[in-house]
Amino acid sequence: MNKKEMIYRTPLSVRFCHIGIVICFLLAALSGLSLFFPSLHLFGSVLGTPQLVRVLHPFLGCVVFILLMFMLIKLAHHNLPNKDDVRWVKNIDKVIAGNEPSDVPVGKYNAGQKFLFWGIMSLITVLFITGLIMWRRYFSDYFPIEIIRLAIFFHAIAAICLILLIIGHAYMAIWVKGSIKGMIVGSVSRAWARKNHSKWYRDEMEKTYKDEQQISNQQEISK
Numbered sequence: 001m002n003k004k005e006m007i008y009r010t011p012l013s014v015r016f017c018h019i020g021i022v023i024c025f026l027l028a029a030l031s032g033l034s035l036f037f038p039s040l041h042l043f044g045s046v047l048g049t050p051q052l053v054r055v056l057h058p059f060l061g062c063v064v065f066i067l068l069m070f071m072l073i074k075l076a077h078h079n080l081p082n083k084d085d086v087r088w089v090k091n092i093d094k095v096i097a098g099n100e101p102s103d104v105p106v107g108k109y110n111a112g113q114k115f116l117f118w119g120i121m122s123l124i125t126v127l128f129i130t131g132l133i134m135w136r137r138y139f140s141d142y143f144p145i146e147i148i149r150l151a152i153f154f155h156a157i158a159a160i161c162l163i164l165l166i167i168g169h170a171y172m173a174i175w176v177k178g179s180i181k182g183m184i185v186g187s188v189s190r191a192w193a194r195k196n197h198s199k200w201y202r203d204e205m206e207k208t209y210k211d212e213q214q215i216s217n218q219q220e221i222s223k
């Protein structure tokens with residue numbers, strides 16, 4: 001597609017970060033399930049032996065946490081709730097049926113994506129804190145057994161919620177055709193942006209128009 005028909009959506013640093021998260025999260029989730037459910041011990045073979053699972057699982061979790069904190073810094077401002085989100089939520093039945101009304105303004109991320117974003121950030125924080133408390137090698141000696149038991153309980157609940165949320169996230173990414181390509185190459189087509197994120201599309205177009213106006217004004221002055 002002609003480059004002029006594309007809009008830049010996701011910076012390279014965020015795309016790299018997302019790839020790292022996908023790989024480390026998959027390994028951490030599968031190894032974590034093998035630790036929690038003995039019947040799923042085969043999932044642990046993604047990291048080799050059960051001993052390696054015990055050693056590597058917490059480090060992988062820390063990498064996912066650090067990478068997600070980077071995404072939090074980069075993307076939080078695009079995920080702040082606003083009044084347009086209320087209209088999007090009110091039309092959720094039409095969105096699910098694939099007939100999203102064109103008059104509902106949607107910014108860079110829609111209300112569903114924002115909910116997912118904050119859900120992911122909250123759950124990874126719970127997983128990180130509880131994970132540190134129960135990390136036998138370095139930290140668990142500093143906590144009483146009651147706190148460690150509570151940490152194990154909340155770690156398991158948060159992990160299951162996050163895995164379910166990520167399955168939903170990946171499903172939505174496949175469902176909205178073109179968004180995975182945007183996460184890989186960084187740009188999306190104008191048609192995709194207009195259809196799925198109308199307000200963001202308008203803002204980007206205004207910015208491009210203003211930039212072009214400025215360049216042509218400067219060229220006029222220097223003539």
Ligand code: HEM
Nearest residue numbers: 021022025071075079109113114117166170173179180183
């Ligand atoms: C195979 C699995 C995954 C796929 C296909 C996928 C796909 C995507 C896509 C396409 C986007 C960009 C959406 C857009 O530009 O509108 C995105 C954003 C994002 N993804 Fe994933 N992702 C996957 C796994 C994960 C995992 C495991 C995490 C975290 C644990 C994650 C966290 C995020 C976050 C935080 C964003 C930014 C969303 C926002 O700012 O609202 N993703 N993902």
